[in-house]
Amino acid sequence: MSDKALLTLLESAAGYALFEIVAFEEIGSLLEGNKDTVTDLKRFGRAVKLKAFSPFESAQVALENANAISEHAMSDALHNFLEMNLPKKAKKFQLGVIDPGLATAISDGLGVSCRSDDTIREIMRGCRLHLETFVKGLEGGAAAKAQLGLGHSYSRSKVKFNPARSDNMIIQSIALLDQMDKDLNTFAMRVREWYSWHFPELKDIVKDNIMFARAAAYIQDKGSICASGEGVEDKMPGLIEICGDEEIAKAVVAAAKTSMGMDCSPLDMVNIVNFTQRMVKLAEFRKNLSNYLTEKMSVVAPNLSALIGDTVAARLISKAGSLTNLAKAPASTVQILGAEKALFRALKTKGNTPKYGLIYHSTFIGRADAKNKGRISRYLANKCSIATRIDSFSDEPSRLYGEKLREQVEERLKFYETGAAPRRNVDVMEEVAKQLKTDGDDEEMADVETPKKKKKKDKKRKTDDEDSDEEMESPKKKSKSETPKSEKKTPKSEKKSAKKEKKSDKKSDKKKKKRKSSGGD
Structure with a gap:
């Protein structure tokens, strides 16, 4: 063990706890493989003392701190807790943290020397095991309840709802849609066979399964659409609405008058009608589910x-x-x-x-x-x-x-x-x-605000100003074009001309010297 004081940080569901190691000899036995020091409360209590404990104010605060720790970040609550309870001189102690990522964040944020090794893990195991003894108010299962509540809320926060990536809803919807297609087909066959004992001609006139079920639920007793007189409901308009064609509705009425089907008792008819109505509702739900799937696919x-x-x-x-x-x-x-x-x-x-x-x-x-x-x-x-x-x-x-x-x-x-x-x-x-x-x-x-419309006079003024600006710009362009090219000398051309002049001066000086030397001879 080093000569520096050793403090350990425990993150629990109830709050943050700071422990101080007071007996290094007892803790040193952990390195030798003696695990009894951790499990024995008396020996562990002599070696480790609780220095500070800061409970979370609410379950929401606990969840925020748990999310921060899972992302290896130091929350404001943890920063304030450590700043208040750690010694001022950072060189005289070490802070033990079980998570290496969090240890790095604390070291960068507070400038504290942190460590996370096997010894720290064993110490933290003992602190977590005997936390109810060290901290008053956590007796009677309060710590376990806090852990359970935080675990549920943390897991719930991880399963986030993302409307743009809710492909799980699509998977369930298409599975239900395929199953409903099979069920509707089976139910349609059952309705046709069941109701055909009473009205067998209807299945030859109405081919669609859903339309057949609606017609059977609406007609019920075939004698009701043939009856006429006062106090008798006229079912012809409703039948036309279901079939979608007046000719088909008239054919159904004509077939009902000469039907060869058996008569059903009121109890049997009630069961047939209940089943057909259930099938019609199931078909409507299937249609709504298909529309829902279309909308969901357009988003995902x-x-x-x-x-x-x-x-x-x-x-x-x-x-x-x-x-x-x-x-x-x-x-x-x-x-x-x-x-x-x-x-x-x-x-x-x-x-x-x-x-x-x-x-x-x-x-x-x-x-x-x-x-x-x-x-x-x-x-x-x-x-x-x-x-x-x-x-x-x-x-x-x-x-x-x-x-x-x-x-x-x-x-x-x-x-x-x-x-x-x-x-x-x-x-x-x-x-x-x-x-x-x-x-x-x-x-x-489109997001930019459109300016308000001005009066016609303002428009005329604008056009006049633009015309005057164009007239002013034209002579400027001419003056630029009238300037000779010789006047537009770049710095590079000036340097070249200066070099040429120097060379010509040197040549003239050499010629003069030669003439003088020839004259002296």
Whole structure:
């Protein structure tokens, strides 16, 4: 152990505690592997003393400090606590902190020498174990309750709601949508079979399952639409509204008059009607869920949904697990996503691998010829990968990239059919970038306040002033053009001319000397 005093910082759910090591001999036994010093309260109490404790004012303050510690940052509460209770001379002590990242933050913020090693961890284990004994008011399970409450609030804060990245809602929605399609199909078959015992002709007239269920729930007893007279409800207008066609409604009424179905008791009819009404409500919920999925996809993955549609895009995200996982996957993985069984079967039997998975349900592959299905699926998977990465990693995604990528796939289909060369991907991306830039500039210009309209006299004055300014500028330009080029000498040209003059002077001096020497001879 060093000669410096040793203090340890304990971060608990109840508050911050500062302990002082008073018996280094007892603590020194920790280095030798003797763990009884920590678990024995008497021996640990002789070695460690509580110097200060600062409880958190509320659960919100505790959560803020826990978040700061998890990010290896020193909060204001911790800064004030250490500043008040640590000795003024930093050279005479060391502060033990269990988290090395927090130790670095404290050392940088307060200039204190910090350490975090195995000895500090053992001391902190003992402090945490005997905290209820050191601090009054934490007896009777108060510390455990504080830890439980802080744990719940901390975990809740980590699971944050992000409307732009709520792909989990898309995964659950598309799974529920697929399940509801199966259930509605099963229920429709059951309604047709059940109600056909009473009115068998209706299933031949009304083909749509949901329309059949609505008509059955509205008609109930087939004799009610044939009855006439005072006090009898006329069901013809409601039947026309359900069927959407007056001719179909008249055919239903005519079939009811000559129906060969059996009569049902009131109790049986009540059960049939209840089931059909339940199915109609389920169909309405399915429609609302589909609209919800469309809106959610326009926020989370607008480019991918614009490229291949909301349903196929949602299935791809669901299969990958999240939008980020789908963005990280290569285009070859996106191409066969959903066809894992066929892929592994082909690898096992050494056969042909599948050409497409979930993207087969997009309209592009169905429109392509048989020989071009594999080529267009590979191209479409490439564009899906680009659109997914734009949606996942851009701050403000828009549908422009998805729409342009869709146009590229259309051009590729035409290329396979007619041979017309499609545009290059670089040119298309540059076009979208320019369009987004112009849209952003237009929005900035719209945000600027437009000045108020002035009177016509002011406009005339402006035009007169502009004309006068133009007249004043024209002679200036002429005067500039009239100046000779010889007058416009740059500094470099002046230097060159000066050097030439010096050389000529030297040559003339040499000639004079030669003449003098020849005359003397």
